[in-house]
Each structure stands twice: as structure tokens, then as C-alpha cells.
Amino acid sequence: MTSVSTARRRAALTRFWSEFRNHRGGLVGLVVLVAAVLLALVAPLFISENVTSVVEGVGEKWAPPSLAEPFGTDESGRSILLMVWWGSRTSLLIGFLAALLSIVIGLVFGVAAGHFRGWVGGALMRVTDWFLVLPSLVTALVLAAILGGSTFTIIMAIGITTWPSTARLIRAQTLAVEARPYIERSKALGAGHWHITTRHVLPNVAPLLLASTTLEVASAIVTESTLAFLGASTNRTSWGTMLRASYDFGAATQGAWWYILIPGLAILAVVMAFTLVGRALEAVLNPRLRRAA
Amino acid sequence: MTTPLEAAEPAAIQAAGPGDERPTYRGMLRYALSKAGGALFSIAMVLVGTFFVFRLLPGDPVRNLAQGRNMTPAQLDLERRRLGLDKPLLDQFIDFVGDTLRLDLGTSYEYKRPVLDLIGERLGPTLLLAGTGLVIAVSLGIWQGTRAGWRHGSRFDRFSTGTSLLLWSVPTFWLGLLLMMVFGVGIGPIPGILPFRGIESVDAPDGFAYLLDVGSHMVLPCLTLVAVVYAQYLLIMRSSLVEEISQDYVTVARAKGLRDDDVRRHHAVPNALLPTVTLVFMRVGFVVGGAVTVETIFTWPGLGQLFYQAISVPDFTLMQGTFMLITVAVIVMNTLADVVYHILDPRVRSA
Amino acid sequence: MSLLELDDVSVTYRIAAGELPAVRGVSLSLDAGAALGVAGESGSGKSTLAMALLRLLPKDARVGGRILLDGEDVLAMKWGRLRAVRWAAASIVFQGAQHGLNPVRRIGDQIAEPLLVHGLAKPDAARARVAELLEQVGLPAWRARSYPHELSGGQRQRVMIAMALACSPRLIIADEPTTALDVMVQAQVLTLIKELVAEHGISLIMISHDLSVLADVCDQLAVMYAGRVVEHGPSGEVFHEARHPYSRALAAAFPTVGDPVSRMAPKGLGGDPPDPMQLPGGCAFHPRCPVALDECASLDVALWPSGPGRTAACVHVKAAESVGVAGAEEEGS
Numbered sequence: 013m014t015s016v017s018t019a020r021r022r023a024a025l026t027r028f029w030s031e032f033r034n035h036r037g038g039l040v041g042l043v044v045l046v047a048a049v050l051l052a053l054v055a056p057l058f059i060s061e062n063v064t065s066v067v068e069g070v071g072e073k074w075a076p077p078s079l080a081e082p083f084g085t086d087e088s089g090r091s092i093l094l095m096v097w098w099g100s101r102t103s104l105l106i107g108f109l110a111a112l113l114s115i116v117i118g119l120v121f122g123v124a125a126g127h128f129r130g131w132v133g134g135a136l137m138r139v140t141d142w143f144l145v146l147p148s149l150v151t152a153l154v155l156a157a158i159l160g161g162s163t164f165t166i167i168m169a170i171g172i173t174t175w176p177s178t179a180r181l182i183r184a185q186t187l188a189v190e191a192r193p194y195i196e197r198s199k200a201l202g203a204g205h206w207h208i209t210t211r212h213v214l215p216n217v218a219p220l221l222l223a224s225t226t227l228e229v230a231s232a233i234v235t236e237s238t239l240a241f242l243g244a245s246t247n248r249t250s251w252g253t254m255l256r257a258s259y260d261f262g263a264a265t266q267g268a269w270w271y272i273l274i275p276g277l278a279i280l281a282v283v284m285a286f287t288l289v290g291r292a293l294e295a296v297l298n299p300r301l302r303r304a305a
Numbered sequence: 306m307t308t309p310l311e312a313a314e315p316a317a318i319q320a321a322g323p324g325d326e327r328p329t330y331r332g333m334l335r336y337a338l339s340k341a342g343g344a345l346f347s348i349a350m351v352l353v354g355t356f357f358v359f360r361l362l363p364g365d366p367v368r369n370l371a372q373g374r375n376m377t378p379a380q381l382d383l384e385r386r387r388l389g390l391d392k393p394l395l396d397q398f399i400d401f402v403g404d405t406l407r408l409d410l411g412t413s414y415e416y417k418r419p420v421l422d423l424i425g426e427r428l429g430p431t432l433l434l435a436g437t438g439l440v441i442a443v444s445l446g447i448w449q450g451t452r453a454g455w456r457h458g459s460r461f462d463r464f465s466t467g468t469s470l471l472l473w474s475v476p477t478f479w480l481g482l483l484l485m486m487v488f489g490v491g492i493g494p495i496p497g498i499l500p501f502r503g504i505e506s507v508d509a510p511d512g513f514a515y516l517l518d519v520g521s522h523m524v525l526p527c528l529t530l531v532a533v534v535y536a537q538y539l540l541i542m543r544s545s546l547v548e549e550i551s552q553d554y555v556t557v558a559r560a561k562g563l564r565d566d567d568v569r570r571h572h573a574v575p576n577a578l579l580p581t582v583t584l585v586f587m588r589v590g591f592v593v594g595g596a597v598t599v600e601t602i603f604t605w606p607g608l609g610q611l612f613y614q615a616i617s618v619p620d621f622t623l624m625q626g627t628f629m630l631i632t633v634a635v636i637v638m639n640t641l642a643d644v645v646y647h648i649l650d651p652r653v654r655s656a
Numbered sequence: 657m658s659l660l661e662l663d664d665v666s667v668t669y670r671i672a673a674g675e676l677p678a679v680r681g682v683s684l685s686l687d688a689g690a691a692l693g694v695a696g697e698s699g700s701g702k703s704t705l706a707m708a709l710l711r712l713l714p715k716d717a718r719v720g721g722r723i724l725l726d727g728e729d730v731l732a733m734k735w736g737r738l739r740a741v742r743w744a745a746a747s748i749v750f751q752g753a754q755h756g757l758n759p760v761r762r763i764g765d766q767i768a769e770p771l772l773v774h775g776l777a778k779p780d781a782a783r784a785r786v787a788e789l790l791e792q793v794g795l796p797a798w799r800a801r802s803y804p805h806e807l808s809g810g811q812r813q814r815v816m817i818a819m820a821l822a823c824s825p826r827l828i829i830a831d832e833p834t835t836a837l838d839v840m841v842q843a844q845v846l847t848l849i850k851e852l853v854a855e856h857g858i859s860l861i862m863i864s865h866d867l868s869v870l871a872d873v874c875d876q877l878a879v880m881y882a883g884r885v886v887e888h889g890p891s892g893e894v895f896h897e898a899r900h901p902y903s904r905a906l907a908a909a910f911p912t913v914g915d916p917v918s919r920m921a922p923k924g925l926g927g928d929p930p931d932p933m934q935l936p937g938g939c940a941f942h943p944r945c946p947v948a949l950d951e952c953a954s955l956d957v958a959l960w961p962s963g964p965g966r967t968a969a970c971v972h973v974k975a976a977e978s979v980g981v982a983g984a985e986e987e988g989s
Contacts, residue, residue: 264482
């Protein structure tokens with residue numbers, strides 16, 4: 013039986029890949045995304061946190077892009093190129109972990125709200141809707157300000173404010189899955205809540221979850237940079253803190269366009285990549301969208 | 306509510322006569338009341354949440370409030386008593402709710418003034434900026450979304466969707482910085498042409514010239530806000546219209562001999578507009594986030610900037626007050642959008 | 657002269673994967689006041705054919721051949737002329753009354769709309785006409801102020817019929833008018849259509865997967881398979897003594913109303929309708945045919961005479977008739 017299901021999964025994966033390949037945008041996004049993640053992972057092999065240290069800044073201050081410094085330097089003579097490279101680690105880390113947290117909360121709430129009917133599900137939906145109305149950036153700012161700025165609190169602040177949309181999506185999917193006849197059969201055979209949710213619901217919502225995680229990472233990276241820009245940030249260098257510094261030190265009035273442009277383009281490229289991949293995944297995995305296309 | 310009516314088909318419905326329209330209105334009223342109740346509950350939850358988040362999270366609130374100032378233990382005690390922090394938690398909560406309901410939001414530590422006064426001063430500029438931005442973003446988004454959705458797959462559609470995705474991925478503050486650099490400061494030999502700080506010039510003239518002055522100050526913040534917000538309106542309108550076009554009634558309208566333009570104007574667009582406008586106002590929280598960022602960058606003296614200042618000091622009383630106000634405003638807007646949608650759209654009116 | 661004449665009509669969809677032939681060379685004709693039924697499974701091209709009659713297909717569809725309505729080729733009409741013909745000369749009762757009505761407009765406005773568009777009535781007169789039309793389909797006049805969701809499925813279908821009658825057309829195309837209705841309501845709606853058509857002398861083209869329904873309402877029947885007419889003739893004869901094995905299967909199916917399975921695959925007929933992108937060679941039906949011969953895989957089938965006023969596209973019919981014809985020739989000589 014296992015070999016049959018393995019073969020079936022492999023066939024499904026092959027089919028999925030052949031459909032995904034048809035989405036040119038998604039493919040480009042995937043390449044950019046993989047490149048960004050690899051670069052962030054191998055960064056410590058080439059550079060160290062020193063590139064962000066003010067003391068270590070050896071170059072000329074506010075130097076425009078040149079052969080030696082392709083992306084110029086900042087107010088302390090640090091290399092923008094190396095800082096963007098090193099900063100990608102914080103930005104991507106927070107993006108991934110915050111999205112993961114958001115998805116986990118959303119998944120638990122969504123499946124529970126869809127699975128348990130009656131007042132439990134109703135109460136869970138109320139909580140979800142309440143969180144959904146809260147202006148997420150404002151709430152995240154408050155949380156980050158109160159909890160103090162550390163990587164952990166930023167992740168918490170983003171995760172706590174962004175999960176409700178995932179929860180709604182998952183709940184709808186759970187309801188759809190549980191309406192299928194084999195769930196009835198499973199219940200008749202004595203399957204409990206745990207069995208039904210983990211064996212039947214989860215595998216069915218997993219593909220959609222993948223797509224929404226990808227989109228969630230994109231928005232988490234934007235939120236992280238916005239929080240950092242608004243001053244609620246960890247002390248580590250990220251793309252957001254770099255842009256904050258460029259604002260604080262008046263890069264615009266200094267005419268240091270590279271200081272503003274480069275970190276922002278890094279954010280844009282990565283966020284676009286995640287968005288494109290997420291949309292392509294959605295188009296392939298969500299049959300409703302597929303029919304509309 | 307209509308379920309029993311619909312179930313008893315068809316003779317029972319025909320027998321019911323015109324009188325059966327009244328329950329629809331009663332249902333609408335009931336719906337509005339239940340939504341209002343839900344909103345009140347949400348607002349109550351905001352009060353509870355605010356109280357606990359601001360008081361129970363790590364750190365001594367007094368020390369938080371006094372951050373960066375040297376205070377003796379005696380001063381701290383005095384301050385604690387002044388703020389009522391020596392009382393039991395329940396009493397504190399009751400005081401907090403009572404004060405808030407009386408619109409006493411406390412006194413800002415930074416400004417030494419009542420939070421409500423500060424908010425009152427800042428409300429006007431925010432409404433001006435966010436209101437103008439919203440109107441432009443909604444009209445532009447709906448117009449372009451309609452064009453893109455009506456001929457989906459066309460070059461215009463691909464261009465629109467592409468730009469929207471790009472704008473959607475751009476962090477608001479970065480776009481603001483770029484616009485500020487290009488149009489405010491100017492690059493290289495090209496001088497900046499637009500003001501980018503505050504709401505008015507230091508030597509602002511009077512009368513009509515003053516309006517022009519404020520208007521010119523508004524261009525860049527407004528542009529930033531619109532660019533980021535309108536992209537999602539465009540996408541919502543587009544997908545909503547694409548969905549409507551695939552419905553049979555649109556084919557019926559064409560079969561009736563209507564011109565394509567009339568099919569669009571009289572059938573597809575009005576139907577797509579209803580859910581779109583609702584979604585637009587449902588997501589007003591997103592606009593609020595954008596306003597905070599934009600006001601910060603362009604030092605626009607509005608609520609968003611006040612909130613930002615509260616965070617960067619940090620001034621917890623001010624933060625708490627602005628947070629509650631913003632959240633309650635968003636909840637009210639959401640509820641209104643929901644109720645208005647139910648009144649306008651007969652599809653959900655009796656559902 | 658016949659009211660409607662289809663001459664070698666074909667419809668091809670251009671999709672990403674290539675060209676998808678939905679209708680392949682259909683020729684039919686309909687006399688004024690007559691009723692023609694078109695039967696077939698989902699995907700047989702019958703609904704596409706119906707939509708092609710008033711050029712209502714999406715832009716990626718290409719229609720070939722000639723569609724003569726009162727002697728005028730619909731496919732050659734200019735847009736203005738086409739709009740004038742739509743609904744005034746021929747109107748449509750759509751399938752799935754759920755979505756055929758605009759959900760946010762009162763049904764009275766929707767029935768009056770074609771009258772106003774074609775300039776056939778002023779608003780006041782249109783209102784009176786709406787009341788009259790609603791009366792005709794058995795609904796009270798005050799229903800004009802209702803919204804579609806306030807009506808039951810059967811009532812909505814009645815509204816659709818009233819709408820189709822609005823401009824007193826000479827032809828009504830009814831595309832699966834009773835799908836998704838209860839059996840009782842289905843019978844009521846069918847009776848209503850039959851009566852109204854007879855009363856006003858309107859010609860009717862009715863599309864359905866249900867041969868028994870068509871046989872009840874129509875004089876002539878055309879059975880479609882894979883975009884082609886495979887059998888055509890007087891409805892009673894086609895229904896009771898079908899000559900094409902596919903028509904026989906359809907007639908034997910007596911599908912259960914509302915049961916998608918019986919709609920997709922009539923009883924006694926294995927397999928699925930063919931993929932239009934990869935039609936089998938020879939007779940498109942041969943892979944599912946219970947009486948297929950070896951030659952069916954390569955033989956070009958066409959509609960051969962299978963009796964007085966009847967044709968069928970089956971090799972068995974060809975064999976039988978050619979023997980018959982040969983015999984007749986011998987007798988004559």
C-alpha cells in the first residue's frame with residue numbers, strides 16, 4: 013500500500029512540476045528566490061558581521077558606486093554591497109520565521125474552527141475576525157515597542173498580526189474537505205478528531221498552505237522592513253535598518269541615491285520573487301483559479 | 306429567515322403576496338443590529354486587549370514610561386501611585402475602562418498634555434491626506450481594474466496586473482523615499498520641484514494661496530499612499546469583474562441585443578463593484594498602516610506621525626490612546642461597509 | 657422556405673494547446689412553427705451550436721459555414737444588424753436559471769430590458785407588457801418587483817421564458833431549460849414551453865441530454881456526438897427505433913433528473929465522450945460502440961438515409977440502405 017501511495021505521490025509531484033513550469037513568472041521567481049537564499053546561507057564563508065561595524069568602516073564616506081565599491085558606501089564608509097549581503101540574513105530569517113509562525117497559528121485556528129462545529133468553532137471564528145480587523149502594521153508596531161526590539165519579538169509581532177487571513181483560508185478548505193463522503197465513512201469507522209484532522213484534512217490543505225506560506229513570507233519581509241524603518245527593530249543589520257539609517261543620515265539630501273536604491277531593490281527583488289512563486293503555486297494548486305484561467 | 310419560504314415552493318410563495326417583502330427589511334435591520342453588536346464586542350475586546358498588553362507585558366510600566374529619565378525610587382513610587390498602579394489589577398481595569406469611556410485617554414508623558422487634545426489637533430491633516438488618497442486610489446483602481454478585467458488577457462491587462470504586482474511588492478516607505486529624493490530633493494543637476502516636509506511652508510501665505518501651498522505639500526505623500534493602495538483595488542476589481550463576466554446573465558444581456566458597452570455599464574460593472582467597494586473598506590486597516598508610514602516620511606502632522614512619535618519616544622500613554630482610536634475607527638468603518646453592502650446587494654440581503 | 661437553415665456549421669475554439677473542434681459540419685433546417693430537438697452528452701457540441709446561432713460564443717471561437725435566419729446569414733451580419741436580430745428575431749432560454757438572471761436587478765426590469773433596447777415599447781407600456789408576460793408564464797404580476805434569489809428554481813425558469821417571449825420572436829432557442837429542476841417542476845416548465853410555442857406559432861430549438869424530454873416536445877430530433885449530427889429524423893421514430901447505436905444508448909438511458917452520472921454517461925454505454933483534441937479516426941463513436949466493425953476505425957461516416965425523412969451516420973445503416981437501394985433499383989429496372 014505504501015508503495016502505491018508513494019508512486020501516486022511521485023506522479024502527482026511530476027504533474028505539479030510540469031504545470032508549474034508553464035508559469036514563466038513563477039519560474040523566474042523561483043530562480044531569484046533560490047539564489048537569494050543560497051547567497052544568505054553562504055555569506056559567513058566570505059564575510060562576517062564586521063562588514064556592518066561602524067568601527068571597521070575603512071572606505072571613504074558617502075562614496076558613490078565605483079569599481080572598488082560597486083554599490084557605494086554609507087555615512088561611515090561601510091560597503092553597501094556587503095551590508096546588503098549580510099543584511100539579507102536577518103531579513104530572510106525574520107521573513108521565513110514570521111511567516112512560519114503566522115502559518116502555524118493560522119493552521120491551528122483554521123482547522124479547529126472548521127472541524128469543530130457549534131460554539132467552539134464559532135468562538136474561534138470570532139477571535140479570528142477580531143484579529144482580522146485590527147490594523148496589522150499599527151498593532152505590530154505597538155507589540156514591538158512594548159516587547160522591546162529583538163529578532164524574536166519582531167517575529168512574534170509579525171506572526172501574531174498576520175495569521176487571520178490564513179486561518180480563514182484554511183477553515184474554508186477544511187469545511188470543503190470534511191463535506192466529502194469519505195470523512196463520513198471514517199467517522200462511522202470510529203475515527204477521532206485527531207485522526208480526521210491529521211490524516212484527512214491536513215494532507216488536503218497542505219498544497220494551498222504552501223502557496224499561502226510563500227505569499228506570507230513576501231509580506232513578512234515587507235512588514236519587517238517597515239517596522240525597522242519606523243524604528244521598531246532589532247539591532248542587527250537588515251535591509252529595513254539600512255533604509256532607516258539612510259533616512260536618519262539624510263541620504264536623500266546628500267544625493268546618495270545608491271544608499272536608498274540598493275537595499276530597496278533587494279527587498280523588491282526578493283518580495284517579487286516570493287509573490288510570483290506564490291501566485292504560480294496558487295494557480296497550479298487551486299482548482300477554482302485554474303478553471304477561471 | 307427565508308429558508309422556510311423557499312422550501313415551500315412554489316405555491317406557498319405565490320400565495321404569500323407582496324406582503325412578504327417586509328421581513329426582508331426587518332431582516333436587514335436585524336442584520337445591522339447584530340453587526341453593531343459584534344462591533345461593540347470587538348471594541349470591548351480592544352479595550353481589554355490594550356489594557357493587558359500595556360500593563361502585563363514584561364517590564365515595569367512606570368520604568369517604561371520613564372524610560373531614559375533618571376528617577377529616584379521615591380519618585381517612582383509617587384508616579385506609580387499617581388497612575389493608580391498600586392491598586393489591585395481589577396480596580397485598575399475598572400478605572401481604565403471608566404476613563405476611556407469618558408474619553409479621558411490620559412496625559413502624554415512627552416507633551417505634558419491630554420492625549421485627546423493631541424489627537425484632536427492631528428485628526429484634520431490625517432483625514433485630509435488619507436481621505437484624498439483613498440478617493441484617488443479607489444477611483445483609479447476601479448477604473449483601471451474595470452478596463453483590465455473587461456478585456457482580460459489583453460496587453461493593457463497584462464501591463465496593469467504587472468504594475469500592480471510590482472507596486473504591491475514595494476514597501477511604502479521606500480517608494481516614499483524614492484519620490485522624496487527624485488521630486489523633493491532632486492538628483493544631481495535636476496532640482497527638486499515639490500516640498501516634502503510638513504503640511505505648509507514656514508512663510509505660508511493666506512487665502513487661496515494657502516490652499517495651493519498645502520496642496521503642493523500634499524502631492525508627494527498622497528502619491529506614495531495612492532501608489533501602494535490602489536494596486537490592490539485594481540486587482541480586486543479586476544478579478545471581481547472577470548468573475549462576473551463568466552456568469553450566464555452577461556451572455557443573456559448580450560443575447561438581448563445590448564451593446565458591449567451597455568452590457569459592461571449596466572450589468573457587469575455594477576455587480577462587480579458591490580463586492581469590490583466593500584472589500585476596499587474592509588481593508589481600510591491597510592490604508593491606516595500606509596498613512597503611518599507616509600506621514601512619518603514626509604513629517605505630515607497627522608495621527609500617524611503622532612503614533613510614530615509615541616513609539617519612538619516611547620510615550621506609552623500616547624501610544625495606547627492613538628492605538629485605541631485608530632483600531633476603533635477601523636472597526637467602525639468595517640462594520641459600516643458590511644452593513645451598507647447588505648443594504649445595497651439584494652443577493653446577500655436576505656441570506 | 658425554412659426559418660432557420662444551418663449549412664455545414666463548424667465551431668473551433670483556439671486554445672493554448674491548439675485548435676479544439678467543438679462542432680464539426682452540422683447541417684440542419686427548421687420550418688416556421690416547427691420544433692427541433694438536439695440531443696447529446698455534455699461536450700457533444702450541442703450547447704456550443706446553440707450559442708453559435710446568435711454569435712454569442714467567446715472571442716476565441718471561430719464559426720464556419722452558414723447560418724441562415726429567414727434567409728439572412730447571421731455570420732455575415734454587421735454588428736448593428738446582429739444586435740437588432742438578437743432577441744427580436746430569436747431569443748434564448750438559458751440553462752441553469754440560477755445564473756441566467758442578473759442577481760442584483762429586479763426581474764421586471766430584466767424582462768423589460770429587451771423591449772427598451774429594441775425600442776419596442778416606452779417604459780410605461782413595457783411595464784404593462786411585463787405584467788402580461790408574467791401572467792402568461794403563470795406568475796403574478798407583482799413578482800416583477802422581486803429579485804431572482806427570492807424565486808424558486810422553477811419560477812426563475814418561468815421568468816426566463818417570459819423574458820424570451822418579450823419581443824415576440826419567431827424562434828426560441830431553449831438550452832437545457834429543465835436541467836437542475838425537480839421532476840414535477842420540470843414537467844410544468846415543459847408543458848408551459850410546449851403550450852406557449854404552439855399558441856404563438858414560435859419555432860423552437862430545444863437542447864437537452866434527455867431524449868425523452870425532447871421526444872415529448874419536438875417534431876424532429878437530431879442526435880449529436882463529438883460535434884456531429886449522428887442521427888436525424890422525426891422525433892418519435894428516432895426515440896423509439898433509433899438506427900444509430902449511440903441514439904439507442906441515449907434513448908435507453910432514461911437518465912435520472914439531477915443525477916450527474918447519468919448525464920455524463922448514459923446507462924449501457926461504457927467509456928467517456930472523446931477528447932475533442934484527439935478524436936478517434938473513422939467514426940468518432942467506434943471505441944465505445946457495442947456493434948463496431950473493424951472498418952469503423954478508418955471509414956469516413958456521413959449521414960446516410962435510414963428511412964423516410966431520416967438519416968443516420970452508421971456503417972450498419974449504410975449497409976442496410978445500400979442493399980435496400982440496390983434492391984429498389986433492380987426492381988425498377
